Amino acid sequence: MEIISNISVDCVIFGFDNTCLNVLLTKRELTDPLTGELMIEDYTMQGHHALVGENLDDAAKRVLKDKTGLEDIFLKQFYTFGDTDRLLKEKDQLWLKTKFPMVRNHVITVAYYSLVDSSKVKPYQQYQNTKWFPVKMLPELGFDHEKIIRVALEYLQEEIRKEPIGFELLPEKFTLTQLQNLYEVILDIKLDRRNFRKKVAQMKHVIPLNEKQKGVAHKPAQVFIFSRDVYNRTKKERLDFSV
């Protein structure tokens, strides 16, 4: 399978742990073969190059499966980064020359973000040194990946205001407090609990179950599920063109 050397696909994998919005990152290390000195030590999203004969979306699914073991996961293309200088930092050039000599200088990357229930990811991690990092406390990142993650977050923030995608980050069954935390963390705002619940109560696609939390040292919360089906049947166009 021949790779397309000037097109890569990167995937910002978001997860949520009830406290932070996290991104899945893989450590990149390079040691000088002579001196043993550590020349590069940082993190990247570790995308892949597209393959000849492969749709871009399929390449993104491949990256996601490779890193998380998951398939049929929310995945959205948000931007293509095509500046000529995106791989020109000294350490990135060193990395590419050492590891990927066939790759030319100007690689454009089609960036996707995906939302995963992070409890499902852990067992599948195939890469050593792949870890979740809070988007507010990113480690040193290689290439232009810090920028890509920042832009991904902006698109996510925009999208989550309009579409019911937050549920992708939660387990199938969740409580309203979890849902509220999710919105608060992603949008970086505080929400009023009662008003939030009023709003959710109008969403027919957030469905209460006859089931409560168990084993918590406080009043157990009602458990809900999300139904995309109901959402699709009940959504209506918003008509405001607010600026």
Added chain:
Amino acid sequence: MEIISNISVDCVIFGFDNTCLNVLLTKRELTDPLTGELMIEDYTMQGHHALVGENLDDAAKRVLKDKTGLEDIFLKQFYTFGDTDRLLKEKDQLWLKTKFPMVRNHVITVAYYSLVDSSKVKPYQQYQNTKWFPVKMLPELGFDHEKIIRVALEYLQEEIRKEPIGFELLPEKFTLTQLQNLYEVILDIKLDRRNFRKKVAQMKHVIPLNEKQKGVAHKPAQVFIFSRDVYNRTKKERLDFSV
């Protein structure tokens, strides 16, 4: 200047004529050199391939300048089309083999849309057979350009609800009726005149001039300008996460 044979940049150029939202398209014709028979006759957006050492955004600006003569125009990347079958229709293959034999089968295209004051475009048209077509009455289109235009329109509709970009389609000075028509046509909705004006009156960035329309056979309308400056100073975050 070496072209990058597997990456192209397409630009959906939108214009507005107070009645329709239009797209600028160029005729594509191919005649059989032997029989003189017309083998292809349709329209395309006529993008370009990216050049080695050129930022994608610069490639898009180049396409736009080439087709309209305009620079410093609103230009927004919205999606990258990367399906392997996007150029595989028979006539498109014929076209590519005849005209661009160096281009491989799988070309991804990074698509931008731009918004232009179409009164400024006409004098510059460099291509014969470049014309405006209403998005509601597109001619037969080559490649996957019909899909690209459809998707561009969806992104435009979304964006114009949130950001003051409609002004890019109008002359510097415009009337509120023009602005209302613009919103109605792009969003494909009807708006109440009085309510529309109330809403615009709240927008500090739409500024009335001491100037009226001239030479119209009815009460002349007040003339307005848009100020991005004022907009940037007065915009506030919307906090609703409506779905």
Added chain:
DNA sequence: TCAAAAGTGTTGACATTACACCCATGT
């Protein structure tokens, strides 16, 4: 019995909708 989070309603402010008549101009 205490700590911790769940759950619940009302009010005032503001925004949105629906709707009909007079005005200024060119012909």
Added chain:
DNA sequence: ACATGGGTGTAATGTCAACACTTTTGA
């Protein structure tokens, strides 16, 4: 004088924001 689009206000309804106390559970 008439045809054409410009310009304006009010009332009813819906939506949003602010706010505090009681409940249920495990420890």
